[in-house]
Amino acid sequence: xxxxxxxxxxxxxxxxxxxxxxxGILLSRILGLLRQSxxxxxxxxxxVADAFNGAFRLTNILQNLFGEGALSASFIPVYAGxxxxxxxxESDRIAGAVAAMLATVVALLVLLGVVFAPIATRMFxxxxxGEKLTLAIRLTRVFFPGAGLFVMSAWCLxxxxxxxxxxxxxxxxxxxxxAMIAALLFFGSRRxxxxxxxxxxxASLAGAALQLLVQMPTVLRLLHGLRLRLDLxxxxxxxxxxxxxxxxxxxxxxxLSTLIDMQIASFIAVxxxxxxxxxxxxxxxxPISLFGMTVSAAELPEMARDSASGDxxxxxxxARLDAAxxxxxxxxxPSAVAxxxxxxxxxxxxxxxxxxxxxxxxxxxxxxxxxxVGLVASALGRLYSSTFYALRDTRxxxxxxxxxxxxxxxxxxxxxxxxxxxxxxxxxTGAAGLTASAGVSGWIEFALLxxxxxxxxxxxxxxxxxxxxxxxxxxxxxxLGFAVMRAVPAQYHTIRGLAAIATxxxxxxxxxxxxxxxxxxxxxxxxxxx
Numbered sequence: 001x002x003x004x005x006x007x008x009x010x011x012x013x014x015x016x017x018x019x020x021x022x023x024g025i026l027l028s029r030i031l032g033l034l035r036q037s038x039x040x041x042x043x044x045x046x047x048v049a050d051a052f053n054g055a056f057r058l059t060n061i062l063q064n065l066f067g068e069g070a071l072s073a074s075f076i077p078v079y080a081g082x083x084x085x086x087x088x089x090e091s092d093r094i095a096g097a098v099a100a101m102l103a104t105v106v107a108l109l110v111l112l113g114v115v116f117a118p119i120a121t122r123m124f125x126x127x128x129x130g131e132k133l134t135l136a137i138r139l140t141r142v143f144f145p146g147a148g149l150f151v152m153s154a155w156c157l158x159x160x161x162x163x164x165x166x167x168x169x170x171x172x173x174x175x176x177x178x179a180m181i182a183a184l185l186f187f188g189s190r191r192x193x194x195x196x197x198x199x200x201x202x203a204s205l206a207g208a209a210l211q212l213l214v215q216m217p218t219v220l221r222l223l224h225g226l227r228l229r230l231d232l233x234x235x236x237x238x239x240x241x242x243x244x245x246x247x248x249x250x251x252x253x254x255x256l257s258t259l260i261d262m263q264i265a266s267f268i269a270v271x272x273x274x275x276x277x278x279x280x281x282x283x284x285x286x287p288i289s290l291f292g293m294t295v296s297a298a299e300l301p302e303m304a305r306d307s308a309s310g311d312x313x314x315x316x317x318x319a320r321l322d323a324a325x326x327x328x329x330x331x332x333x334p335s336a337v338a339x340x341x342x343x344x345x346x347x348x349x350x351x352x353x354x355x356x357x358x359x360x361x362x363x364x365x366x367x368x369x370x371x372x373v374g375l376v377a378s379a380l381g382r383l384y385s386s387t388f389y390a391l392r393d394t395r396x397x398x399x400x401x402x403x404x405x406x407x408x409x410x411x412x413x414x415x416x417x418x419x420x421x422x423x424x425x426x427x428x429t430g431a432a433g434l435t436a437s438a439g440v441s442g443w444i445e446f447a448l449l450x451x452x453x454x455x456x457x458x459x460x461x462x463x464x465x466x467x468x469x470x471x472x473x474x475x476x477x478x479x480l481g482f483a484v485m486r487a488v489p490a491q492y493h494t495i496r497g498l499a500a501i502a503t504x505x506x507x508x509x510x511x512x513x514x515x516x517x518x519x520x521x522x523x524x525x526x527x528x529x530x
Contacts, residue, residue, distance in 0.1 A: 261435075325462050348497045
């Protein structure tokens, strides 16, 4: 109830939060691309690069399982709710209990991962043999402790985001990238491939520690110190644990999808396929991180503060979704088109130097184009999942994630092996089929999420006319960018790529401004003010 004559406070705008998250992610991703570029320069796409990327992806799964996705879905709604009520004692107790539970479980899993690294590695990349398998096992043992530190960094992110301290949590990975870049620059020309891969793994561990340590002082100030206690009897802590389980399994089935993809890729009888898959993934996740994750991460705490039931609350949730979806689509739709049409130019600019050749760029482009099939669905799906998490429903996204994994496994096998053989294509094209099949499954999961959200809070979405405008503008930009790319000789691949990308960006921006797209007008106004 509000006082007579007073108005309820307006809802908190997530625009500034999105900008802070985007700035942190952008800086981190730029350095991440530089890191991947240097790895491509020094390791190329040989068996050592495959072993390194296979071990890295394996331990990255622990971070994904326990880290930002599952933890944010279960921790932030409960913790942010306590903060919103002004109950400092409760919020501090929740944070300490969750940190204690997380540290205990993760420490045990890291220990098991180090001890049983040979079994875990064979489960993940069963197609590796001989020296490649031996090196992957050795690297896995180094990567696993770093994955545990990444998980604790995700707990810091949950605390910081709930207090609307967005920039630090998303810029912290910069320190991890800096550690690996420094190792590449120092050891790149001083060690052989195996020695460099081992040095990089240790640098990753050091960088993970830096990423955690840089966040801890601010987190401790916000919590007025940290009281670690396995407080399983505390109802809010039990609620976090209860919500974490389906979120964990939801991430787990996504992990299973990654496991299946990497297993299939490891059996494609061509050296470098696993590395090319990792390179394409690094580029593919950039727009998802910058736009899908940025907006959904900024919206989740606000949705959690306003997640009561009833028509008024559901109307506010719909309004947030209807405002956020076009902001994501404005950037992700052209990204998908650019990766499909100009993917070779993008890959060449970022990776084609040193031991990464033009033929590697063409293969990575095909894999990237396959990934782009589901790019829009993956980015928009994050917003619908965040809506369920804000409503403290982690089970519905789990059911749809299971559907996605089953489809990915079935279609992935077909597109990786029988389809290329049937069409007489080279074996490596199975990796492109693998990513394309995952994209198809992503669209099905997105459709299920959108329908379930509509049943829960009412119809939401992007206006069809706006979607048609975005796709049409991106298609026009892609055609002109491709024409520029064809006009420049292939030997000048960096100039060629930059010219094509610049043409695409300028044409898309001009077309959307001319067609009066609201997001384009807002972006132009911000640029003009600055």
